[in-house]
Each structure stands twice: as structure tokens, then as C-alpha cells.
Amino acid sequence: MDNNFSETSYQEMLDKLFHRFPSFQKAGATAYKPGIGNMLAIDEIAGHPHRKYRIIHIAGTNGKGSVSNMLASVLSASGLRTGLYTSPHILDFRERMRIASPDGSIEYISKEYVWDFIHLRGEDFNRLDLSFFEITTIMALCWFADRKVDAVVLETGLGGRLDSTNIVNPQLSVITNIGLDHCDLLGNTLAEIAAEKAGIIKPGVPVVVGESSPETDPVFRANSLDSRLLFADQVLPSLWDKADGILDAMDLQGCYQRKNLRTALAAIDVLRSCFADCDFSDSVVEDAIIHTARRMDFHGRWEKVSDNPWIICDIGHNEHGLKYNFAQLETMLSEGKCSHLIIVYGSVSDKDVDSVMHLMPRNATHIFTNASSRRAMPASEVLAKYLNHCRADAVAEVHAVAAVSVPEALRRALDINAALLAENPQARPLIYVGGSTYVVSEAVACLHK
DSSP, X not given: OOTTOOHHHHHHHHHHHHHHSOOHHHHGGGGOOOOSHHHHHHHHHHTOGGXXXXXXXXXXXXXXXXXXXXXXXXXXXXXXXEEEEOOOOSSOGGGGEEEEOTTSOEEEOOHHHHHHHHHHHHHHHHHHTOOHHHHHHHHHHHHHHHTTOSEEEEEOSSOSTTOTTTTOOOSEEEEOOOOSOSHHHHOSSHHHHHHHHGGGOOTTOOEEESSOOTTTHHHHHHTOTTOOEEETTTTOXXXXXXXXXXXXXXXXXXXXXXXXXXXXXXXXXXXXXXXXXXXXXXXXXHHHHHTHHXXXXXXXXXXXXXXXXXXXXXXXXXXXXHHHHHHHHHHHHHTTSOSEEEEEEOOBTTSXXXXXXXXXXXXXXXXXXXXXXXXXXXXXXXXXXXXXXHHHTTOSOOXXXXXXXXXXXXXXXXXXXHHHHHHOTTOOEEEEEESSHHHHHHHHHXXXX
């Protein structure tokens, strides 16, 4: 390790990494560099680290993180040291790279490894003009090799065909689902986006697609490259019953996890043949999936971050994902599981926020906000969109305000919560925080202070 390492110097180096090679999470489309030419070059310089372990490669519009964590939990419980590469992170950069061991322990990439790796490869990064995601991808692949993992679950960043992770030859490819997101980069139709995601399919490597659709199924079949292609909701209908038997016991509580769970179970069914050294008995698989959040230290998906006040955070950010979250909130209210809904919502400017407005629960107090990211859509703009929608839809009573920062939005939500309890101590208000990873990240950071 470089002797100049310190906590301060490490943070300064990370800041430079974010600014010199901006991440899509921070900068949006300006940070997106499609194509894998640079990755192939840095991979050759690094000695092709991904060839030293088996890989499951995962793409999709929503659910990639949940399915990735479920599979990593199962692989580690079955006896393999399993690397997991996901993005974005919520609080700590090192969340992107984890190793789960059979004994249940989790190892994060160390700050010292990050420091040494950046200093070792810095000239190569500059010469190749790598993006933030390209740098973190090669870092993860090298760390997993250095730590001698048996398998890696590798999540794409954006798309598939031109994604930085698409230099690998996996044992299995998984495409969770297709929705209209990142249309400016991936295409304006479901078929076009499916073609980009299908780019992770490799000749002879089996493929599991989580959700079938008349518009996207022909695309996957056309791009299957003589690979075994399974649609989890068509070929294996029995997985619905098995998923229902596990779902209520899981520590991942969002109702959307039912589809993710079915996708993971279909993937495990395929892996039985190429991971013969694993114990994929029903008891091992079910226990590992039920405890995915705990085993993998997995956060940000329908996560209860506080009991009193009751606060749930979820990084779902597009129409395809938020429709499940908002529907679940409305069901909880109608069934009396909560007495009031207080929704803290913010988005980034490149999202189709108008398509989300009709999903917003009517019987709720909405606090629209914006994170500190330069990608954030101003809270006043989100509020205006919501009010326009309410007027067009003749909504009689609207409870909505704008808060110019996440801490302010959270303070307002907590004040409303306190007022409701003062009026009725038996009330059970629920505060939901979501709309973007940035909003959740800043809210969680505030709550942890």
C-alpha cells in the first residue's frame, strides 16, 4: 500500500475520481460512454481477471440489484465464495463490490485496495480516458480475482450490448425485464431497449428472461444465438407457487419482489447443471433467499429504515418500478396497515416524471424535493407537474408542497408525522422516501446522523 494513504487522502482521491471520470449516477448521459473497446484494452492490461472465476451476468430495466443479491446469497450459501458487483451505491462507494462467504460473512472492497488500484492504474485510466464505470468495473474484476472468489454475480450498469461489463463470457445470462427507461440512450420502444439488453447473450450460454412480453419476446428469440432461452413466467409456471411460498418470509418486502424472486428461482434451476459443486437443495436455496438482505447487507429496496417514525425507503425511480411501490402504499392505506401516507419524492431531470404522476397515491401528503446532484429536477418543477396532473384529472383536494433539499423535506415529513400523532396517539403514519437513489441516499445519511 502507498505510504501516503490516509482517510483524508482516500476521500480526496474518490472526489477526484468522481469529477475527473464522472459517473452516470452523478452526471447522467454526459458520463455514458457506449462501447467496450476501452474495457477490452484495460482488461488485457490487467491480465483478463474475469477468466479466473465463473460469472452470472445480469441486465434488465428493474430488479437487477434484487435478483443479483438473491443469486449471490444462494451461491454463497451453497458453498462458493461469491463476488457481487452492483451499482449505484447509496452511502459508500465500496457498496458496489462485495464478497459473500459460505460462513455468512460479507467482505467489502477495502479502502486500501481502492487507493492502491487507482495509483497503480492511474496512467492507464488517463491514457484510455476511461469512464467512472469502466474504472470501477475493472477494479471489481481484479479485486475478485485477487481475493480468489469461486463465482461472481455481475450486474450491468446501463443497457447491455455496449455496457462495460459485457467483456465477460458467463455461465448464465439473466435479463430481468424491459421497461421504458434511459430512452435517450437505449431506444424509444420496448423492442429497441430489449435489443440492447439482449446484447449480453453469448453463443451457447443459457439465458433466463424474467418477464415475457409480445413486444420483446421476438427480440430475445432473434438474439438467442442458439442458446437455451427460458422465460421464467412461461416455461416454469410452477415457480409462481414456489415464489408465493417464500415471499412472505423474505426480508425483502416490496411486493415487486415476487417477480424478482421468480426470476432468481428460474436462474437457480438453470445453474444446477453448470454449478454441480453447489448445494442447491430446497432448504439451502429458500433460507438464502429469505435472508438475502441480511446475508448480503443489501439496502434501499422497500427498506424500513425506522420503526418510530415509520419510514420506508426505496430507490425505484421509473414508471415500470414505481407503479408497484405506489400501488402497495395505497393497498396498505386501504387495508388499515397505516393511517396516513406522507410521500417524499424527488427525481432526476432525465426521467419521464410526467408518466409517474398518475401513479401517485391520491390520499397522501406529497413533499416534492430535489437532491443535491446536478442531475436533480428542481422540487418546484416536480410540484408543478403534479399540480398540473391533478387539475387535468379534476382532483378535488391536493396536499402537496415543495422542499428545496432532502433534509428540509425529511424535516417537514417528520413534523407532519409528529402532528398526526399529537392529534391521535393511535395513528400509524407511514413516511415513504423515494424517486431516485440520490434522494434515498441523502435521506438515509440524515437519519443516521
